[in-house]
Amino acid sequence: MQLSTVTERRLPSLNAVRSFEAAARHLSFTLAARELSVTQGAVSRMVQALEAELGIALFRRIGRTLELTPAGAAYQPHISQALESIAAATRSIRRLERGGVLRVTVLPTFAMRWLVPRLHSFQQRHPDILIDIITHEVSLDFAASGGDIGILYGLGQWPHTEATLFMHEDVAVYCSPALLERGPALTGPKDLSAHCLLQHTTRVQAWHNYFTTLGLPPPDMSLSPGFEHFFMLIEAAAAGMGLALLPQFLAVEELVSGRLVCPYDVSLRNENAYYITHANGAGRNRSIQLFKEWLLAQVPG
Numbered sequence: 001m002q003l004s005t006v007t008e009r010r011l012p013s014l015n016a017v018r019s020f021e022a023a024a025r026h027l028s029f030t031l032a033a034r035e036l037s038v039t040q041g042a043v044s045r046m047v048q049a050l051e052a053e054l055g056i057a058l059f060r061r062i063g064r065t066l067e068l069t070p071a072g073a074a075y076q077p078h079i080s081q082a083l084e085s086i087a088a089a090t091r092s093i094r095r096l097e098r099g100g101v102l103r104v105t106v107l108p109t110f111a112m113r114w115l116v117p118r119l120h121s122f123q124q125r126h127p128d129i130l131i132d133i134i135t136h137e138v139s140l141d142f143a144a145s146g147g148d149i150g151i152l153y154g155l156g157q158w159p160h161t162e163a164t165l166f167m168h169e170d171v172a173v174y175c176s177p178a179l180l181e182r183g184p185a186l187t188g189p190k191d192l193s194a195h196c197l198l199q200h201t202t203r204v205q206a207w208h209n210y211f212t213t214l215g216l217p218p219p220d221m222s223l224s225p226g227f228e229h230f231f232m233l234i235e236a237a238a239a240g241m242g243l244a245l246l247p248q249f250l251a252v253e254e255l256v257s258g259r260l261v262c263p264y265d266v267s268l269r270n271e272n273a274y275y276i277t278h279a280n281g282a283g284r285n286r287s288i289q290l291f292k293e294w295l296l297a298q299v300p301g
Contacts, residue, residue: 013049016046016047016049016050016053017050018036018046018083019032019038019043019050020047020058020072020075020076021079022036023066024068024076025076025080027065027066027067027068028066029044029066047059056069057071058071058075059072100129102130102132102148102149102291103132103134103147103149104132104133104147104148104291105135105147105150105151106133106136106151107135107136107151107153108135108230109229109230109231109234109250110151110250110274111133111135113230113231113249113250113253114249115133116133118298121294122291122294125294126287129287129290129291131291134147136150148278148285148288149276149277149291149292150276150278151166151274151275151277152275152277153272153275154273155272155273156275161277161278161279162277162279162281162282163275163276164275164276164277164292165273165275166273166274166275166276166295166296166299167249167273167274167299168269169269169274170247170249170267170268170270171206171210171245171246171247171248171268171269172246172248172251172262172266172267173189173243173244173262173263173264174243174254174261175237175240175243175260175263176238176239176240176259176261177258178240179195179240179243180263183195186243186263187263189210189264189266190216192211192216192219192243193219195243196224196242197221197242198225198226198227198236198237198241198242198243199221199224199225199227200227200228200230200245201227201228204221207219208221209270210268225242230247230250233246234246234250237260238254238259238260248267276292276296
């Protein structure tokens with residue numbers, strides 16, 4: 001059993017795999033050799049060695065034309081993706097060790113409302129590290145997504161990812177002052193069913209969880225307007241379209257300016273929270289470590 005596992009995990013020569021991938025992409029040993037800066041014969045020998053190790057033909061020649069066999073065609077996309085992942089990880093490590101660009105993946109509204117307004121302080125402390133913000137809804141594969149470190153919302157359990165609790169999320173109900181003046185009374189959660197409730201379409205259970213947590217029957221949301229991002233939901237609520245269930249830290253600006261009001265003093269803490277995430281082991285990199293420390297310092301203990 002152990003011998004079989006070791007055999008299955010034994011990998012072919014990386015040079016042979018690179019030769020096959022280049023030849024498969026160009027359908028030419030000559031062009032592959034030119035790209036890899038080796039001779040055509042070297043590419044041919046590498047491919048033959050790979051075929052011998054796998055015990056299957058990857059190419060066939062028809063006249064002067066080189067074609068992939070069905071096995072070769074099935075093998076190529078996996079090999080191309082694997083080589084690109086290796087290349088991306090290598091670029092990331094090299095860049096992080098010498099400063100360079102730190103790619104931060106983050107939720108769109110979180111980036112707009114919380115992270116970007118604070119970034120100047122990190123840049124002033126560490127001018128050698130340039131921040132590149134990449135917005136996302138869910139991103140776990142850091143090599144594939146192009147990110148080095150991220151802020152994810154969830155329970156803190158993602159495969160191949162190290163997650164550090166960053167910020168809890170307390171939610172409350174918000175609306176425009178005009179809606180309160182013209183609409184039905186809104187003195188507490190029991191009055192919500194008389195109003196239009198705006199939905200966050202990537203958190204479809206938000207209102208249901210809010211009502212059930214307070215011991216109230218969940219409302220019918222089938223005719224409720226939906227919005228993909230919190231910044232859209234905030235604008236819709238400020239325009240008087242209905243009531244929005246929002247994270248309190250995202251609504252501070254509108255609350256201060258008077259564009260939104262909190263009609264009653266009830267807030268709930270969600271089970272999910274925000275976590276600082278990066279690939280396992282990546283926390284040893286200087287740029288990731290410094291950015292992570294800076295993030296944690298921005299939130300009061």
